[in-house]
Amino acid sequence: MAQATAPPRPMPRPSGGTSAAEPPPRRRRSQAVAGHVFLAPWLIGAVVLTLGPMLISLYLSFTDYDLFSRPHWVGLANYRYMFEDDKFLTSAKVTLKFVLIGGPLKLAAALGVALLLNRARTGVGLYRAAFYAPSLLGASVSVALVWRSLFATGGLTDRTTSFFGWHVGGLTDNPDYAMYPLVLLTVWQFGAPMVIFLAGLKQIPKELYESAALDGAGRLRTFFSITLPMLSPVLFFNLVMEIIHSFQSFTSAFVISGGTGGPSNSTLFYSLYLYQQAFTNFHMGYAAAMAWLLLAVIAVVTYAAFRSARLWVFYGQDDA
Amino acid sequence: MTTVTTPVRSRPRIPGRSLAWHVICVAIGLVLLYPLLWLFTASLKSGTEILSNLSPIPKVFTPGNYSKAADGISGLTLWRLFGNSLLLACLAVAGNVISCSLAAYAFARLRFCARGLYFSVMIATLMLPMHVMLIPQYVIYQKLGFLGTYLPLVIPKFLATEAFFVFLIVQFIRSLPRELDEAAVLDGCGPYRTFWYIILPLLKPALVTTTIFSFISAWNDFFSQLIYLTDPKMYTLQLGLRLFVDQTDSSAYGPMFAMSVIALLPVLLFFLAFQRLLVEGVQTSGLKG
Structure with a gap:
């Protein structure tokens, strides 16, 4: 995140005189003092709750620490143990599967419905709001409880699939399928990226579509040659946000599996296993190591996304 | 049409x-x-x-499910759970609105040499998974004797740790005409009075968005409550609902879902009242619900 931006310095105003352009030294000092006064809460938070704890958890990740006795330095043992810890490897696999299946499906649904809603018709606002609602509710325990019942043995999906001759039982009770209700739950919340896609679609100049129509481009051609490239920055933003969020999913898996990540660890999300290690087993050092690995993975994936963005994200003509 | x-x-x-x-x-x-x-x-x-x-x-x-839900679970009445959730959500709103608008003003308008550095740090924390800070924070709160109180859930909000809101308000302040500040300076206002009399009154739309999203995310929060709230008396609706999960008796299902409905109601009401603002908030800042 090195290139992540200092704010653009306010340009000196051509008109409007000397007052704000370059403040005199005394005012500048008073601004520096005032700046730190206004920033005081944030500064304290950044040092005491963010940067400090980051460094401490990096240290703890090299120790054996159970919260009650002093941390005991063990070097890389925590990191090395991860590769022998079957439960850890399972949780990494489960989370990756969730990110790779749930993320694209959610974004595809978001883009598809955004295209559907990107027109001026009565009712668009209503539909947009209704489709967005699940994004606000999906993270709650209430909705997770609904999912638990819908997909339980004897529940709605069990009876429906049995009716069609597929006797699979409750999906949440079956290690082979327990992941899919959770995937469905994240896809259900496609409204937030959909709204962002809609904002992006509104930015595409109408002239492009007009000239494409004049050139006789069909619907599919128009989508792939105009809509998708013009939308790629928004798609990129949604993709990065989605990856970061879904790596950290917790509540739904916790509630649906009753805190276990079961059956047979099939919904043992990374965050859930980290929680178990830290607050059930009090393996705080190991959990800290897991947290730093998560940060590293998210940083690498985000960096890779930014690098690859040069190949497929279209930010308009540079030479213009 | x-x-x-x-x-x-x-x-x-x-x-x-x-x-x-x-x-x-x-x-x-x-x-x-x-x-x-x-x-x-x-x-x-x-x-x-x-x-x-x-x-x-x-x-x-x-309909008796609702009166059973009102009786609560494990000796905790619905109103206590609801009240606790409401208290926490309101404190979160107050904390975020105050601390984030202060920080945002400094980032957007005041000029001092460390600002660029601070701003980069703030942007970087946008993407930081909370797990990296989780364990030391827990240890700090434990050492301070804050476990089992609301302080670990409330203090971070008053220290502007939710960078999303800082960023949202920074963007909003940048869109305000600078001539207003300059006029205030000419009239002899320093940064404090400029903030109080000029910027803050204009911030209302951004603060409303911050309020709505803070409220909903604090209301729906589960992870931090699960970790920090150990005393059942302080349990919130989300934790109360979770107690139902351990009950296998099917007679508890009705009250459980009645309580779930009640737990969703404030979010639904916020949504119905502010849906336009919410959707616009997502559009302009990329905030997730």
Whole structure:
């Protein structure tokens, strides 16, 4: 995140005189003092709750620490143990599967419905709001409880699939399928990226579509040659946000599996296993190591996304 | 019906298309809202009927679920759980609104040499998974004796740790005309009075957005409450609902879903009252719900 931006310095105003352009030294000092006064809460938070704890958890990740006795330095043992810890490897696999299946499906649904809603018709606002609602509710325990019942043995999906001759039982009770209700739950919340896609679609100049129509481009051609490239920055933003969020999913898996990540660890999300290690087993050092690995993975994936963005994200003509 | 046409203008209008479009949208809406409808009807069914009766209409209409839900679970009444959730959400709103608007003003308007560095740090924390700070924070709160109080849930909000809101307000302040500040300076206002008399009154839209999203995310929060709230008396609705999960008796299902409905109500009300603002908030800042 090195290139992540200092704010653009306010340009000196051509008109409007000397007052704000370059403040005199005394005012500048008073601004520096005032700046730190206004920033005081944030500064304290950044040092005491963010940067400090980051460094401490990096240290703890090299120790054996159970919260009650002093941390005991063990070097890389925590990191090395991860590769022998079957439960850890399972949780990494489960989370990756969730990110790779749930993320694209959610974004595809978001883009598809955004295209559907990107027109001026009565009712668009209503539909947009209704489709967005699940994004606000999906993270709650209430909705997770609904999912638990819908997909339980004897529940709605069990009876429906049995009716069609597929006797699979409750999906949440079956290690082979327990992941899919959770995937469905994240896809259900496609409204937030959909709204962002809609904002992006509104930015595409109408002239492009007009000239494409004049050139006789069909619907599919128009989508792939105009809509998708013009939308790629928004798609990129949604993709990065989605990856970061879904790596950290917790509540739904916790509630649906009753805190276990079961059956047979099939919904043992990374965050859930980290929680178990830290607050059930009090393996705080190991959990800290897991947290730093998560940060590293998210940083690498985000960096890779930014690098690859040069190949497929279209930010308009540079030479213009 | 407005006369503005679809993006592809040259296509001739087919009368049936608008109808087909509405049918598709309504169908998507029904599928999406089905789980919520299911929840609502389940809250009115008897415990044994919830799983067995697939029809949305209860065979035995059981409004008693709600009075049982009001009695609560494990000796915790619904009103205590609800009140605790409300208190926490309101404190979170107050904390975020105050601390984030202060920080945002400094980032957007004041000039001092460390600002660029601070701003980069703030942007970097946008993407930071909270797990990296989780364990030391827990240890710090434990050493301070804050475990089992609301302080670990409230203090971070008053220290502007939710960078999303800082960023949102920074963007908003940058859109305000600078001439206003300059006029205030000419009238002899320093940074404090400029903030108080000029910027803060204009910040209202951004602060409303911050309020709504802070409230909803604090209300829905589960992870930090699970970790920090150890005393059942301080439990919130989300933690109370979780207690139902351990009960296998199907007679608890009715009250559980009644309580779930009540737990969703404030978010739904916020949504209905502010849906336009919410959608615009997502559009302008990329905030997730």
